[in-house]
Amino acid sequence: MTEPSSVGPIAIEEERALTGIYDDDGVIRADYIESVLSAVGIGDVESLKTHVADLHESELADVLEALDPNERLALVTLLGAEFDFASLTDVDEAIRLGIVENLPNEQIALAVQEIDSDDAVYILEDLDEQDQDEILARLPFTERIRLRRSLDYPEETAGRRMQTEFVAVPPFWTVGQTIDYMREEKDLPESFSQVFVVDPTFRLVGAVDLDRILRTQRAIKIEDVMHETRHAVPATLDQEEAAGIIQQYDLLSAAVVDENERLVGVLTIDDVVDVIQEEAEEDIKRLGGVGDEELSDTVAETTRSRFLWLLINLATACLASVVIGLFDATIEQMVALAVLMPIVASMGGNAGTQTMTVAVRALATRDIDIYNAGRIIRRETMVGLLNGLMFAAIIGVVAGLWFQNIQLGGIIAVAMVINMLAAAVAGILIPLFLDKAGIDPAIASTVFVTTVTDVIGFFAFLGLAGWWLGLM
Numbered sequence: 001m002t003e004p005s006s007v008g009p010i011a012i013e014e015e016r017a018l019t020g021i022y023d024d025d026g027v028i029r030a031d032y033i034e035s036v037l038s039a040v041g042i043g044d045v046e047s048l049k050t051h052v053a054d055l056h057e058s059e060l061a062d063v064l065e066a067l068d069p070n071e072r073l074a075l076v077t078l079l080g081a082e083f084d085f086a087s088l089t090d091v092d093e094a095i096r097l098g099i100v101e102n103l104p105n106e107q108i109a110l111a112v113q114e115i116d117s118d119d120a121v122y123i124l125e126d127l128d129e130q131d132q133d134e135i136l137a138r139l140p141f142t143e144r145i146r147l148r149r150s151l152d153y154p155e156e157t158a159g160r161r162m163q164t165e166f167v168a169v170p171p172f173w174t175v176g177q178t179i180d181y182m183r184e185e186k187d188l189p190e191s192f193s194q195v196f197v198v199d200p201t202f203r204l205v206g207a208v209d210l211d212r213i214l215r216t217q218r219a220i221k222i223e224d225v226m227h228e229t230r231h232a233v234p235a236t237l238d239q240e241e242a243a244g245i246i247q248q249y250d251l252l253s254a255a256v257v258d259e260n261e262r263l264v265g266v267l268t269i270d271d272v273v274d275v276i277q278e279e280a281e282e283d284i285k286r287l288g289g290v291g292d293e294e295l296s297d298t299v300a301e302t303t304r305s306r307f308l309w310l311l312i313n314l315a316t317a318c319l320a321s322v323v324i325g326l327f328d329a330t331i332e333q334m335v336a337l338a339v340l341m342p343i344v345a346s347m348g349g350n351a352g353t354q355t356m357t358v359a360v361r362a363l364a365t366r367d368i369d370i371y372n373a374g375r376i377i378r379r380e381t382m383v384g385l386l387n388g389l390m391f392a393a394i395i396g397v398v399a400g401l402w403f404q405n406i407q408l409g410g411i412i413a414v415a416m417v418i419n420m421l422a423a424a425v426a427g428i429l430i431p432l433f434l435d436k437a438g439i440d441p442a443i444a445s446t447v448f449v450t451t452v453t454d455v456i457g458f459f460a461f462l463g464l465a466g467w468w469l470g471l472m
Helices: 009-018 030-042 045-052 057-066 069-082 085-090 093-100 105-112 117-124 129-137 141-152 175-184 210-214 239-248 269-287 299-325 328-333 336-364 373-402 406-436 441-471
Strands: 194-198 204-209 253-257 263-268
Touching (some): 030 057, 030 069, 045 069, 057 085, 085 093, 085 117, 105 129, 117 129, 117 141, 175 210, 194 210, 194 253, 204 210, 263 269, 269 336, 299 328, 328 336, 328 441, 336 373, 336 406, 336 441, 373 406, 406 441
Antiparallel strands (some): 253 263
């Protein structure tokens, strides 16, 4: 388990540069990649091992991502049992599948026994069921049962993310017995911060931090120094919610329990960091309408993932065009309207996107609830109104001077206020309504907010212009 780093980005890049494979900008050195490719090309196993032997799993993952698909597979094949399969948890899904699907199940079965159970599940879960069964059948009984139990939980739940290696003792043991057990037992996780306390049916009753054990006399019973595990995580809980619990209470690890409150695993801080990063990346991609796209995806896969939302955007753009078509006679009377229309729509769209981004992220982190939703809606409405008034003054003066028409400046100023206000309201309410309806607001909000700002912006500006021209 890795401790969260408190150093800044510059220090991290300097540290990476010192590892030998990165340059000063934190990018893998070209000469290093050339050396690796040379060893792979001539099949020099010993030279290849020398180049990658001391790499951290994340560094090896960077090397894999820098290679072409055939080169990756050749590197993994040459290394054989020396290849660190944990590095596959740090690469894109497409790269991971491209490697694993081309390896014999016998090699995968041997490899997953050497890595943590959560990493093993992460690799196995993308394989088809037949390959999973064949690989699991080659594992020792205890390990097979552990991995199968994790794989049986739904995707993106704590049960899928948990590590099944943990330390558990009965409450009547003494601190001395517990210390001796941890020293002598070989089948324990490499690192841990808590010892869990269970009853004879393996129901979770408490936990003891390692520092408390080390500072307590050997004769003291565990039940006298343990504390209740108030933040145990159900195995079926969504991984983002589980990560939120650990983040909220500043935990290094949390027990994972099944429906009968029996201890089945532990969720550690390194898993939580991965989950938070994945969920944030997922939200950003969905806001842009690119789904689960990876950088390593093919042209066909990338095109297919983006096509649907572009098609929906086309439909909403046509709706905005219909609104413009309603005022074609008005536009013909004053060409300046066609010049100024994009300004109103663009400002409304940008303002709506700002509000929507804040709302979607707050919903994802559960920062918006029934207690503060009203206050946040009022705040965003006032922000939209104030920004609308300020930008209305600016564009009103610009348009009036540009076209030497004070009335036109006033019309676009009023339209700007209306659209900026509508953008703010739509940007906050649409994500809230979608979330309430059980629809992921990160996926659908952008299309709806853009449609509202375009339609209202064009309708307000052209409608006011048509009314004004009718008075002339």
